Amino acid sequence: MKIGYITKESPHNVRVYSGTHFNMLQALQKQFDDVAVLGSIDHPYKNIAKLKGRALRILDKRIYKYQYNVGLAKRMAAILDKRIETAKPDVLLGSLVSPEVAFLKSKLPLFLTTDATFPLLNDVYASHSNLSKISIKNATQLERMAFEKATKLILPLKWLADSAMSEYGISSCKIAVVPYGSNLDFHASEAEISEMITRCISGAKLKLLFVGVRWEEKGGPFAVEVLKKILSKGVEAELLVIGCSPEVPNKLDEVKILGFLDKENELGLSILKKSYEEASFFLLPTKAECIGMSFIEAASYGLPAIGTNVGGVPEAVIHEKTGYICEETSTPEENCGMGGTYLE
Numbered sequence: 001m002k003i004g005y006i007t008k009e010s011p012h013n014v015r016v017y018s019g020t021h022f023n024m025l026q027a028l029q030k031q032f033d034d035v036a037v038l039g040s041i042d043h044p045y046k047n048i049a050k051l052k053g054r055a056l057r058i059l060d061k062r063i064y065k066y067q068y069n070v071g072l073a074k075r076m077a078a079i080l081d082k083r084i085e086t087a088k089p090d091v092l093l094g095s096l097v098s099p100e101v102a103f104l105k106s107k108l109p110l111f112l113t114t115d116a117t118f119p120l121l122n123d124v125y126a127s128h129s130n131l132s133k134i135s136i137k138n139a140t141q142l143e144r145m146a147f148e149k150a151t152k153l154i155l156p157l158k159w160l161a162d163s164a165m166s167e168y169g170i171s172s173c174k175i176a177v178v179p180y181g182s183n184l185d186f187h188a189s190e191a192e193i194s195e196m197i198t199r200c201i202s203g204a205k206l207k208l209l210f211v212g213v214r215w216e217e218k219g220g221p222f223a224v225e226v227l228k229k230i231l232s233k234g235v236e237a238e239l240l241v242i243g244c245s246p247e248v249p250n251k252l253d254e255v256k257i258l259g260f261l262d263k264e265n266e267l268g269l270s271i272l273k274k275s276y277e278e279a280s281f282f283l284l285p286t287k288a289e290c291i292g293m294s295f296i297e298a299a300s301y302g303l304p305a306i307g308t309n310v311g312g313v314p315e316a317v318i319h320e321k322t323g324y325i326c327e328e329t330s331t332p333e334e335n336c337g338m339g340g341t342y343l344e
Contacts, residue, residue: 003032004089004108006080006097007039014263018293019183020115021095027181028093036087041100043075062132068099068139077103084108098146099139112150115180116290117163118143124288124311126217144168156180156291157312179315182300183263183293186273193302200280200303206230206237209279209303211272211294212286213260215246219285219308224248224255225332226283239283240275243294276301284308285326292316295323 005011005028011021021039028035049072053064066072077100084092084106092110094101098118101110118139121128131139147153147168153175155161161177164170188196200207208227212218220241227239231254238254245259258275261268276282282298282305289308295316298305305323307313308330317323 001032001091002034002036002087002089003028004036004038004084004087004092006041006092006094006101008041008076008097008100010040011037011095017096017115019263020180020293023181023183023185024093024095034089036089038080038083038087038092039097041076041079043072043079045069045072045075056132056134060132063127063130063135064132065135065139068135068142070138070142073099073142074103076100077105081105094146094150099142101149102142102145104149109151110149111152111154112146113154113156114160115156117160117167119167120160120163120290120311124290126288150174152176154178157315159312159315160290180291180293180296182297184269184273184276184297184300186300188301196277197302200278203280204236205280206235207278207280208237208239208283209242209275209281209298210239210283211242211275211297212284213243215244217286217288219287220244220246221248222285222332223283224252226285227252227254229332240279242272242275276303279303281306282323285330286310286313287328289313 005025007021009016009021011025014022016022025035025037046066049066049069053066056064080100081104089108092106092108094110094112096114098114101112147164147170153164153170155164155175155177156179158177161175164175165172208223210220210223212220223239227237230237238256241255241257242261245257248255258271261272263269276298282295282303284294285308287310289311292307292313295305295307295313299322305317307317307323307325309325309327314325317325319325
């Protein structure tokens with residue numbers, strides 16, 4: 001069977017979507033004899049859509065998302081239809097491409113996966129909170145068309161499946177909830193995971209790991225306050241920050257900032273893996289999250305995670321089983337108490 005793999009950005013680029021497209025491609029190539037890469041896709045018409053967005057922003061002070069422009073979506077679909085005709089796959093898999101496949105003419109079976117529905121993005125992320133009415137209308141129309149066109153929706157969270165059913169009336173029979181795997185090439189045995197957990201628990205220092213590109217949105221300042229509370233209890237601890245290089249007021253020596261680590265770089269990738277391996281807890285008190293790939297990466301190392309009750313985090317972290325879920329209103333004192341007797 002030949003799979004036609006559709007992504008907007010190149011699936012050969014490990015940086016895109018935290019490596020999700022890249023790792024999906026690797027998994028497909030291991031399972032199927034022939035995988036036709038049909039992305040990346042682009043069209044110069046997007047520049048016209050961007051200009052339209054700037055004009056509308058001036059008029060009504062709201063954000064226009066050019067990605068949801070209907071004219072652009074039609075042109076992207078036309079590009080894909082030509083590539084599909086040339087590659088002649090038996091089935092299509094599209095990842096995060098609802099606008100791009102909405103107007104596909106191809107009649108091939110289409111399996112579609114996405115890390116969010118537009119209504120949920122609108123609820124969770126500040127970047128979607130001030131959209132123009134036309135952007136909301138276009139985004140909803142394109143996503144509905146894509147979901148209805150799909151033979152099957154493969155969604156990583158029940159949260160997303162519930163949204164697809166309630167917002168668009170998609171039948172549950174058309175949806176499969178299949179959790180995403182880690183984007184790190186790490187496959188430890190149960191014995192190796194057990195050894196890492198034992199080593200971390202018996203360590204003299206409590207090591208908190210924060211991995212996020214957007215410091216404020218991912219709750220970085222709150223994580224620092226958690227560290228301060230832990231230190232005030234006389235516990236030897238540190239917070240390792242990966243993914244960004246924030247300015248931390250009155251920064252403590254116990255806050256270690258490594259910055260962005262490139263997964264394409266062998267050294268950067270090895271440092272990231274080692275950080276997961278040596279941490280005691282993964283701490284990401286995020287204010288906005290859909291999948292939370294870093295939570296999944298932490299889980300692949302058997303690392304207990306502390307996350308917030310937002311978006312899809314409660315499905316990525318099973319409360320009191322694989323970690324702890326805190327309410328957005330929780331205080332740093334309450335967060336530093338997570339872990340029970342371990343911190344006491």
